[in-house]
Amino acid sequence: MQLAQTLINEIQSGRFPVGSTIPTEFELCEQFGASRSTVREAVKQLVQLGMVVRQAGVGTTVKAVRSEGGYRQVMQQLSDLHRYTADTVLQILSKETSEVRDPEICAMLTAKPGETWLRIAGLRRSGDGPDPICHTEVFIQPAFRSLVVSENESHVPIYTLIEKQFGERIAQVQQEIRAIAMPSAIAALVNVKPRTPALWLCRRYLNQRGEVVEAAISIHPADRFSYSETFQRDWNAG
Template identity: 35%
Template sequence: METRYAYVARLLMEAIADGRYPVGSLLPNEHALADQFAVSRATVRAAMRELQNSGLISRRKSAGTRVEATAASPASGFSQNLESIEAVQQFGAETERHLEGVADIVADADLAASLDCQPGRRWLRVSFLRRIPDSPAALPICWTDVYLDADYGDLLRERVASHSGIYGTLLEAVSGRRIVEIRQRIRAVGVPPSCAAALQAEPGSHALAIRRQYFLSPYSMAEISLSIHPAERYSYQSVLKRQGDTRSKPSS
C-alpha cells in the first residue's frame, strides 16, 4: 500500500515534471498543501523531505520551498566504473522485453540469500526475456526476474505490462521517491534449468548472472533484478584510466 507521504510526494513530483511548478517557483506552504491533499502537516513535511533528498526542491527558513533547476532535467542514468552492453541496452531501445509472468513472492531462505534480503520479505516478481526487435530467429539475450517492493505491488501490477522503460522509473513514479544508488554484482554461473528452455540454452551451460539492487531515497532497497546471460550472447567492456592522466584520446 502506498503511504500518505509517498502519495503526496508523487503528486508533487508529477506537478513539477508537468511544469505546473516551474523551476524557480515556490511551492505552496505546508498548511496549504495539507489542505490540498487532506493530510496532516507532518505528512507534508515527510513528502518535502523526499523531494529535497531527490534534489527537486530546496527549503530555506523564511524563504519558502523553491523548485530547483535539477527538476527540469533529472539524471536519467547512473555513472559506473564498469559498464556492460546489456546495461546500456536496458536504458535504450535496442532490445525489447517479452513478459513471461507476474507473481506475488515471499522470499524463502534460498531466494533471500540470492537477493541479499531478509527471509520472509514480500515482493512482486516480474519475469521476462529480452530480445532484439524485428529478429524473431535471434536467440533471447537474457532471462530476467525483477523483484519489486510489495508495498507498491497494487500500483505496480497495473502498469508493468504496458511499461516499456526500465522498472526503476516506474517505481520512482509510484513511490514519489528517487533512486539514489544501484549496486551491481556479476558472477559466472550455469544456466538454471528453470529458464534454460526459454533461453534455448543447455541447462548448466556457461552463463553470467547479473544482480542489480536499486535503492530509493533515503537508501532503502526497493527493487532487485536477477538476469541470466548465456555466455555467447553477452559482451562486457571496461575502460581503465590512470589517475591524473590528462592526455587526449588518440583519433581513430
C-alpha cells in the same frame, strides 16, 4: 560509442548496404573529427556485433544490417542502463506477489522471510534475433508491489516506473556479475542446453535511505551478452 551508433544507423538505413565497404579509418577520422583510437574502437564494436568484417587489402565490409543475436553493453554511468532498456524489449512471462523465504534471496533483498514482494519474470530480446538474450527475474519491494507495467512500456526501466508512479528516488545501483552453468529451468526458455556457460548478473537498486527498492537477476547464455566498462585514471592521485 556515439560514433559506433552512427555507423550502425547508416548501415541499417542502407547508406552502406551488405557487401559494401565503410570508409577507412583515416576517412572516418576526417569525417567525425575523431582520433584514430576512437574510430578503431567504434569499428571494433561493429565487428563484435557481427555487422562488419575486416579484410586485409579490402577494408571493412558490411556483413549484416543487424547484430548476430548477442548484445554488448557499454557501461560508464547510470544513464547507460536506460540505453540497455531502450535497445531491448522485456517480454513479461509472469507477474505476481509472493513471499520471499529463500535465504539467498532474502539476503540479496535485505528482506525478512515472509515479506511479500512483487516478482516479475520475463525474457529480454534484442533486435530481430529469434532467441532471447537473457531470462530476467525482478523483485520489487512490498511498498511498490502495486506497480503497473504495460506492454508499451517494455522499453522503460522498471526503476524508472517506480520513480514515476510512487515518487521514489533511486540513488545507487549495485551490480554483481559471475559465471555460472545454465540452470535447466532457464535453459529451455532461452533455447540453450542445460549446464552450458552462462553469465549471471544481479543489479540492486537502492533509494536514498539505502533500502533495496528493486533487484533484478538476469541469466545470459555466454555467447549472447558481453560487458564493457571504461575506467578513467585519476592523474592527480598519488
